[in-house]
Amino acid sequence: MEVTSLSSSEIKMKNEDDISLDKGDTIDLMGKIQIQVADDNTLRFAPVLDTTEEGTYELRGTVYDEDVDGDSLPTWTPYNFEGFYYNIDEGIGTEQLKIEELNDREIPDGKLVYTSEPQPVEFEHDEWGNFTVVGFMAEKYFAGYPEGNDNSDIEDVSVLSDNVLAKVLTDSDDKESMYSGSALVLEEGYSLNILEVDVNGETVWIQLEKDGDVVDDDFITSGQDYIYKTELGEAEDVPIIIVHFGTVFAGAETSAVFTEGIFQISDDYIEINSGDTFDEMEISSISESGITMKNDDDIGLGDDDTIDIMGDIKFKTADDNTLRFYPFVEVDSEGGASKTLKINLPDEIIVGDTFEIEVTAGNESIEDVTVNFNEVSAGKTDEDGIVEYTAEEEGTFKITAEKDGYTTANTNAKVIPPKEKMSLNISPETVYVGDTITIGALKTIGGDPIEGANVSIDGKVIGETDSNGTLTYTAEEIGKIKISATQEGFLDKSVEVNVKDYEAIFEFSNLVIDPIEVRAEKEATITIDAENTGNAAGEYDVELVVNGSSVDSQKISLDVGESMTVTFVHSEEVPGTYTVEVGGQEATYTVKEKSSMMLYALITIILLLGGGIAYMFTKGGWNAATMQAKIDELIRSVNLKK
Numbered sequence: 001m002e003v004t005s006l007s008s009s010e011i012k013m014k015n016e017d018d019i020s021l022d023k024g025d026t027i028d029l030m031g032k033i034q035i036q037v038a039d040d041n042t043l044r045f046a047p048v049l050d051t052t053e054e055g056t057y058e059l060r061g062t063v064y065d066e067d068v069d070g071d072s073l074p075t076w077t078p079y080n081f082e083g084f085y086y087n088i089d090e091g092i093g094t095e096q097l098k099i100e101e102l103n104d105r106e107i108p109d110g111k112l113v114y115t116s117e118p119q120p121v122e123f124e125h126d127e128w129g130n131f132t133v134v135g136f137m138a139e140k141y142f143a144g145y146p147e148g149n150d151n152s153d154i155e156d157v158s159v160l161s162d163n164v165l166a167k168v169l170t171d172s173d174d175k176e177s178m179y180s181g182s183a184l185v186l187e188e189g190y191s192l193n194i195l196e197v198d199v200n201g202e203t204v205w206i207q208l209e210k211d212g213d214v215v216d217d218d219f220i221t222s223g224q225d226y227i228y229k230t231e232l233g234e235a236e237d238v239p240i241i242i243v244h245f246g247t248v249f250a251g252a253e254t255s256a257v258f259t260e261g262i263f264q265i266s267d268d269y270i271e272i273n274s275g276d277t278f279d280e281m282e283i284s285s286i287s288e289s290g291i292t293m294k295n296d297d298d299i300g301l302g303d304d305d306t307i308d309i310m311g312d313i314k315f316k317t318a319d320d321n322t323l324r325f326y327p328f329v330e331v332d333s334e335g336g337a338s339k340t341l342k343i344n345l346p347d348e349i350i351v352g353d354t355f356e357i358e359v360t361a362g363n364e365s366i367e368d369v370t371v372n373f374n375e376v377s378a379g380k381t382d383e384d385g386i387v388e389y390t391a392e393e394e395g396t397f398k399i400t401a402e403k404d405g406y407t408t409a410n411t412n413a414k415v416i417p418p419k420e421k422m423s424l425n426i427s428p429e430t431v432y433v434g435d436t437i438t439i440g441a442l443k444t445i446g447g448d449p450i451e452g453a454n455v456s457i458d459g460k461v462i463g464e465t466d467s468n469g470t471l472t473y474t475a476e477e478i479g480k481i482k483i484s485a486t487q488e489g490f491l492d493k494s495v496e497v498n499v500k501d502y503e504a505i506f507e508f509s510n511l512v513i514d515p516i517e518v519r520a521e522k523e524a525t526i527t528i529d530a531e532n533t534g535n536a537a538g539e540y541d542v543e544l545v546v547n548g549s550s551v552d553s554q555k556i557s558l559d560v561g562e563s564m565t566v567t568f569v570h571s572e573e574v575p576g577t578y579t580v581e582v583g584g585q586e587a588t589y590t591v592k593e594k595s596s597m598m599l600y601a602l603i604t605i606i607l608l609l610g611g612g613i614a615y616m617f618t619k620g621g622w623n624a625a626t627m628q629a630k631i632d633e634l635i636r637s638v639n640l641k642k
Contacts, residue, residue, distance in 0.1 A: 001030040021045055024089075024400065024410035026340065039089045039408060046088060051333040052340055052362040059083045060316075060328035064099075067322050073099045076327055078135075083313060083329035085135030089408075092119045094290075095135040097313075097327060105323055107299040114281060114310065117290035118143035118160060124173040125244055125261025128225075133168070134160060136291060137278065137311030138329050141165040142265045144288070145239070154227065154239055161288035162235035163273050170264040170404050174370050175246070175377065179256045184243070187264055192226070192243060197257055202248045204257050208241070222248045222257070232269045240265045281310040301325055333362075341366065341401045341409035349415045354390045357381075359401045359409070369403045373413075391415040422450060422493040424485055431499050432535065433478050441469045441485045441493075453487040475499040504538025504558070507531050508583025520575055520594045526568040528582045532558035544568045545581040 002016040019027060024039035029047070038044035051057045061081030064074040078086035078093030086093040094116045101111040120130040132143040142165070144158035159166060169187040178184060184192040189211040196205040202222035208215050220226050228241040244261035272291070276283045282296040299307065304319035309327065318324035344358040357378060359369045365385025371378040374397040378389040381401075391397070394415045401409040421444035431437055441450040449469025455462055457473060458481055465471045465485070475481070478501050484494040510529045518524045532538065537559045544552040552568055572578060572591045579588050 022410065022412070024408060026407070026409070036088060038091065039410070040091070042091070044088055044091055048082070050340075051331055053333065055333055057331045057333060058328050059331055060326050063324055063326045065322070065324045073102055075099075081327055083138045083327065085133075085138060085140045087121060087133075087140075090121050092121055092133065093135070094119050094133070095138070105301045107295060107301070109296065109298055110294045112281070112295040112299060112309070114293040115290060118158075118288075120146055123261070123263060124171045125263070126173075127244070128154065128242065128261065128263070131263075132158075132160075134165070134291065136165055136272075138313055139311075140168065142168050154242070155237070157235065157238055158288040159232055159235040159238060159269070160286070160291075162233060163271050163286055164233040164235050164269050165272060166232060166240075166269040167266040168264075169266055170262050172262045172370075172402075172404055173260065174262070174402075176259045177256050178259060184259060184262075186241065186262075188266060188268065190241065190264070192241075194257070197248060204245055204248065220245050222246065225261075230267060232267065233271050238265075240267055278310040279308040339405060340407040341369065341403065343371075343399055343401050343409045343411045345399070345411065345413055349391055349413055350418055351391055351394050351415055352418055354388050356386050356388055357399060357401075359385045359387075361406060366403060366406070369401050369406075372400045372402075374398055375400075417489070419489055419491045421445065422453070422485060422487065422490040423447075424483060424493050424495045426483065426495060426497055431475055431497055432503075433475055433499055433501055435475050435499075437473045437475055437497070439465070439471045439473060439483060439485075441465045441471075441487070450485075450487055450490065453485045453490070456484045456486075458482050459484075502536040503534050504532050504536050504540070504560075505534030506538070506540045506556075506558070506583070507533050508542075508585055511580070511582055511585035511587045513580060513587050513589045515589075517590045517592060518571075519592050520573050521571055522594075523569050523571045524589060526570060526580055526582065528566050528585060529563060530556060530558065530566055530583065531563035532560055535560060542566050542583060544570065546570065546572075546578055548579075 001013040003011060004014050005012040013030065021035070021037050021043060023037055023041070025037045027035040027037070028050070029035050032050040034048050034050050035045050036048045049057055049059065059082040061076040061083065062074070075096060075098040076084070077096050078084040081097070084093060084095040096115050098113045099107060099111065100113060101108050116135050118132040118134040120132050122130055131145050134141050134143040143160040145154050145156060147156040176184065178194045180194055180197050182194050186192060191209050193207045193209060194204060195207055198204070204220045205217070206220060206226060207217040208228055216228055218226060222245060224245055226243045226245065227239045229237045229239050232238045232240070242261070242263040243259055246258040246260040248257045272283055272286060274283050274286060277296060278293070280295045280297070280299055281293040283291065284294050285292045293310065301307070301315065301317050301323060303317055303321070305317045307315040309315055312329045313327055314329070315325050315327055340361055342360050344360065346355050349355050357371055359366050359371065359381050365383070367381055367383045367385060369381040369385070371381065371387050373389055373391070379387045381387045394417050396412055396414050399411050399413050423442045423444045425440035425442060427438040427440070428435065439455055441453040441455070442448065443450060449465070449467070451465055451467050451469060453465045453469070455465060455471050462473055463471050478499055480496055480498050482494055482496055484492065486492045508528050508530050512527045514525045526544065528542075530540070530542065537557070539555055539557045542554045542556055543550050551570065554566055554568070556564065556566060558564065566582070575591050575593050577588055577590050579586060
């Protein structure tokens with residue numbers, strides 16, 4: 001919806017496009033207001049309130065206004081009171097609440113009349129015909145099986161005439177495959193066990209359990225219904241479980257059978273009798289034809305009041321001297337516990353590709369939902385609410401999601417032909433503000449140019465590629481831009497380009513250490529060439545790193561295209577091999593031990609005095625002990641001078 005006018009007196013909105021009322025659809029109209037369309041060839045639709053978000057919602061009927069309606073007393077049905085039970089797919093509603101007399105602000109005894117008449121509805125498994133339902137105080141109940149049903153094994157039964165009401169638990173035509181030893185899990189603790197499958201005789205031996213105890217067993221042939229009957233109060237032989245068994249088939253390792261329809265009603269029934277009271281109302285009659293209730297005392301309609309009428313149905317009156325009131329029921333929604341299914345599909349579905357169909361209700365993923373793709377089973381959703389499917393042909397197809405206890409969801413899926421992959425080439429690779437970019441669209445396979453591709457920058461279309469598959473664009477702002485291209489028959493393609501400001505780029509080369517070997521504590525000269533290859537002048541801190549530690553640095557400044565040699569002088573005290581890193585370049589050099597002064601002194605003395613020592617041995621009377629004493633004295637003298 002689109003707001004078309006706005007004033008102090010009103011807001012007017014109109015639909016801005018055609019609204020298709022496809023059967024089975026739920027259409028988001030505006031805000032929390034939706035339109036629900038019947039899943040039927042007859043067009044039926046109604047506005048409904050979206051209750052998927054957590055909260056308490058009031059479902060009310062039309063307002064009786066004394067000033068407007070006067071003596072025209074209200075009657076509420078499912079058509080003007082959403083709180084009543086109504087099956088929109090079949091157009092079935094059974095309840096009515098009527099005020100026959102209103103005395104000022106009081107409904108006299110017996111003048112508020114509630115009636116509900118059972119109506120036939122079709123089984124989901126259409127071979128079974130119909131069963132009857134009845135609404136009772138805004139809840140749906142099973143009323144019986146009508147006479148002349150399509151299934152001769154299901155006899156005419158009216159539990160309503162025996163004062164019994166039971167909930168419908170399952171009504172499904174889902175196809176399930178079952179094997180020997182497997183079990184069909186039903187509601188309220190029931191399970192149907194497959195004991196044996198006889199392919200030759202097309203017979204299945206089954207056993208029904210309730211809370212682990214065997215309550216029935218039977219042999220069923222292919223195409224036959226299994227029916228379990230029990231008592232519900234005074235109603236005898238009521239079929240509460242019906243399962244249709246289809247084809248029996250032989251597999252490679254085991255034999256199996258298909259079930260093709262399941263129906264179950266609750267054995268936890270309620271009994272109602274004439275004279276029973278529910279708040280202000282009393283049952284005046286109950287039979288196969290319906291239920292009638294009337295107020296058993298006067299009902300006062302005081303201003304600003306909420307009156308419990310029966311069950312969850314209440315009246316709310318206006319806080320005003322003029323009598324205005326309406327019926328309502330309150331519905332509590334836990335958000336994730338929504339019972340309205342929703343189908344989520346990918347934005348694009350391509351022939352031959354496997355895609356995911358996701359089913360949710362509120363904020364929760366729903367498991368075990370039956371999904372059909374154009375009436376062909378796609379399978380059941382997993383614990384993440386997902387089932388995968390591969391579309392084999394192009395076109396528009398209907399997808400349906402169904403699960404017992406949930407509102408069925410329908411949506412249309414458009415399957416398109418396979419698309420080729422597109423590549424985008426951006427030139428230059430590094431883009432600066434003010435640069436002209438050449439954008440090239442090419443086929444990924446083969447590299448042929450793609451003419452006529454729509455190119456956009458950050459979502460804004462700038463033009464189409466030419467016959468060479470190219471388009472130019474001038475980058476006017478610094479920062480990241482998203483370049484996208486689309487063309488019919490091709491997958492969309494996007495790339496991100498970083499538009500840079502003008503900058504200095506320093507590149508380093510020719511790292512030299514001289515000498516490559518040096519004595520400890522002796523200096524080595526380290527040089528490296530630096531050049532600014534960028535498009536702006538700039539400064540750079542050149543750092544000298546030796547064995548992973550920063551030992552020196554120099555700040556250099558270069559214009560565009562300028563170069564220089566950076567020189568460091570460095571020495572080490574400890575011998576070893578040292579790794580030098582400057583500007584991303586790396587080299588090694590060796591530091592050797594420094595020379596010994598004492599050794600040099602001794603050698604020199606020995607050479608100079610060699611002749612004198614020889615003389616002292618021959619002429620001066622020295623011996624070996626005398627020479628050792630003289631050497632020790634010399635060493636002490638050298639050490640003292642160091």
